[in-house]
Amino acid sequence: MNAAPTSPPNPPGPSSSPSVSASLGVSVVGLGTMGLRRLTALRRLGSARLDLVYDVDAGRCREAAARFGCRAAGSLAELVGSPGTELVFVCTPNAHHEDSVRSALEAGKHAFCEKPLALDAAGAGRIVESARAHRRTVRVGANLRQFPQVRKATELITTGAIGRLRIFRGWIGHDGSKLRSEWYRHPEVSGGGTMIDNGVHLLDLAHSWMGPATDADARTMEFASSRLEDYVTADFATREGGIVQVVSSWVERSGYFYLEVHGELGFLLVDGRSSATLTWGGSDADAPRVFDYSGEPRDSWDREVSDHVERIRLGGRGRPDAEDGRAVLEMVDAAYRSARLGRRVPIETGARRS
Ligand SMILES: NC(=O)c1ccc[n+]([C@@H]2O[C@H](COP(=O)([O-])OP(=O)(O)OC[C@H]3O[C@@H](n4cnc5c(N)ncnc54)[C@H](O)[C@@H]3O)[C@@H](O)[C@H]2O)c1
Known part of the structure; x- marks a missing residue:
């Protein structure tokens, strides 16, 4: 027997998941290499609706909003508080992952966080607890x-x-x-x-x-x-x-x-x-x-984004999740x-x- 794989292909979502929506409202924090890559993948999806982008660099933020046809947020709080956002992509440098992901969870949003989930396992553990408390999902980027x-x-x-x-x-x-x-x-x-x-x-x-x-x-x-x-x-x-x-x-x-x-x-x-x-x-x-x-095309990031948007849209969740990220x-x-x-x-x- 194999050790039970820790990533079943299609785990169910939390019981409080919203009902299926035609398209999922998505926002992106951190607009450098990965943020733009995720936005490019999201723009190709009919099932995602870009809501807001945010970067501490205001110029980058305005530029990305214009390029991807969405709104520029003036703060992380404004982005996670938007009623049009259900899933937040966190693409900041590693030290800002924990704060951004927990802000999204506390605002009732699902989060997708670039690897590593946090600076260390203790930070990842706090994210695990927050996801449980707010009954929202976290997926870690693992293209x-x-x-x-x-x-x-x-x-x-x-x-x-x-x-x-x-x-x-x-x-x-x-x-x-x-x-x-x-x-x-x-x-x-x-x-x-x-x-x-x-x-x-x-x-x-x-x-x-x-x-x-x-x-x-x-x-x-x-x-x-x-x-x-x-x-x-x-x-x-x-x-x-x-x-x-x-x-x-x-x-x-x-x-x-x-x-x-x-x-x-x-x-x-x-x-x-x-x-x-x-x-x-x-x-x-x-x-x-x-x-x-x-x-074959090098489309691992596109696949990951479309897989996750679809899972969340259908009320599911994706792996690796916060517990995997902590492990x-x-x-x-x-x-x-x-x-x-x-x-x-x-x-x-x-x-x-x-
Ligand atoms: N899956 C992969 O293969 C892969 C590849 C590269 C990077 N990454 C991960 O993606 C993340 C981003 O890496 P990158 O190379 O795109 O970095 P980057 O430096 O290109 O971009 C980071 C962006 O975040 C912004 N930023 C910084 N602090 C912020 C904050 N507090 N709030 C909002 N925006 C903030 C910066 O202004 C910048 O625009 C990192 O965690 C990295 O480990 C994953």
Whole structure:
């Protein structure tokens, strides 16, 4: 048996969800790279109605409102208080996620938050509590889940094609040139270096496929940077007896990610370097099967946005949710603590998923 995947495909929404509306009122906070990317995806959807945008940079706010045909808010409070908004996309730097998401929840709105959910697991825990108290949903941005080779891997894992998972081993990263905004290099705003930036994508997959981790052993390196780790290697034990090994990097010379998952009945090689392929092998003598998605459009952000708008419009919810986001940050916190202390550390978990 597999460890029960922590992300069922279509979980039900909260009982107080509004009835189905023809189009969902959506607003966006933070109008940099990701905010504009989400707005572009939202504009293509017939099922979303853009209401307000907000950015601390008023010029950016006016520009985005004009470009996307919606209204510019003068404050976060005005945006979350708008009766025309049901779902708020939070696309600010990491340090502002918690405040923005909790403001949306307190105003009775659902939230979609870019990864990482907060600066640390404690912040994510406060979001979990707020979502419960206000009976609203939170989804964390995890567009790697939408890559075609990753979607195929999830399908094979959840249908038991490779049996109980034992090993997850992967790396992810880039050469640092994607860090276009200065805030990424300030720990008080980012929460950390490459682990909380890129590593979280792999930790999210590992947690979703293999369940919660119990302890961590990590090393970090400041290779080209003087303030933050730009290379980290971490391994985790899972509650189900599996091993997760992750390398995250801002000094990677080529490609974006590569990972392997080994189960009791077979293995998957998920390649996101120069190609987009999924290789599925069994423990029998059959030749591995290769699924090649290299010619497919790079539409992971669009897919994620349309999937989520549709779920919320129909009164559902999406994963990873706030509890998943907290579990990932518990892994990140433990990795940083382990690197600091120079030893393996237990993962303190606040999980209470029923
Ligand atoms: N899923 C992914 O693959 C992915 C990729 C890149 C970034 N991200 C995440 O998206 C988020 C945004 O990253 P980015 O690269 O777009 O950043 P960015 O610097 O390009 O944009 C951030 C925007 O937020 C605005 N802002 C800052 N503080 C604010 C506040 N308190 N309220 C409102 N607006 C505020 C800034 O003026 C800026 O316009 C980060 O959390 C990052 O980790 C996710």
